[in-house]
Amino acid sequence: MPPVVVLLEGASDAAVVEVLWAARGRRTRDPAAAHEVELRDMRGITNVGRQLDELAGRATVLGLCDAPEERFVLRGLRRQGYAVADRADLARLGFHVCDRDLEDELIRAxxxxxxxxxxxxxxxxxxxxxxxxxxxxxxxxxxxxxxxxxxxxxxxxxxxxxxxxxxxxDRSPLTSPVPCPTPSPVPRPLAALVADIERRVTA
CATH class of the missing domain: 1.10.40 (Ribonucleotide Reductase Protein R1; domain 1)
Structure with a gap:
């Protein structure tokens, strides 16, 4: 079966998704999963079009990008024949957008x-x-x-x-905890991406 490939702008994005995916008790190479998952560091969002071309017909492709760069993802998907006009269309295809960027999402959360x-x-x-x-x-x-x-x-x-x-x-508790009555929610685009990966690997 084709693998699931998650396109990520850089190493920090890949590290964050890896941590969140592992927190679900999952591994990128999980013998119990129907599909293997690859978290791919594209080394820059401008490479998304080339990556989409390379993976066309070979993998289920998902992704994460920052708001200023979503135009590159839209352009790459349109070139593949997808009718995508906005962020809602991207989300339906499994591509999610951080409101500013990944670091801002984490700091606000x-x-x-x-x-x-x-x-x-x-x-x-x-x-x-x-x-x-x-x-x-x-x-x-x-x-x-x-x-x-x-x-x-x-x-x-x-x-x-x-x-x-x-x-x-909560995998690594703070050494000097700041009062936090409820767990911090995972930022929306990250939570949506991890949920999409889950759906694809178990399909």
Whole structure:
């Protein structure tokens, strides 16, 4: 049977989906599943058209993208003959869109306080405090500061994205928990994507 391939913009996106998929007790190579799952790092959303061309007729293809880049996915799917006009059409095909981007979805889901506890755990909190003191970022919204900080050093975006996804699944408890009366919901596009993967692999 054809595999299920999930097209993801970069390594951090693939890491987040991998954590959420594993939290369901599933593996990308699961002998109990009807279909194998591949989480494919496209190394940039502009490669989506080429990936769709390569996979046409060979796999069930799903995907995740950021709002500013959804036009590339729409264009690639139209070239494959799909009648897609908007985000609702994308969702019906199993392609889901983060309102801003993946990091923003994770930060909003957990809240800035909880994200800062994760930074402390990772040994990055003092660097974040120094970043906040920079003139161009002083006094700005903490969520925006965290979003920008995540991408200011090599490897930080991937490491932080993975850890924030683990927080959503309660797989790695905080060392200094911030009061959180209810579990943080998985952001809508991520929850929808994981549910679509589940449906495809068990079909």
């Amino acid at each position: 957990l809240g800035p306080d909880r994200v800062q506890v994760v930074l402390e755990e990772l040994g990055e909190l003092e660097r974040f405090r120094a970043f906040q003191r920079q003139p161009q970022w002083r006094g700005r919204d903490v969520g925006d500061q965290l979003h920008r900080f995540a991408g200011t050093a090599s490897g930080r975006k991937l490491l932080l994205a993975r850890r924030l996804a683990e927080e959503l699944t």
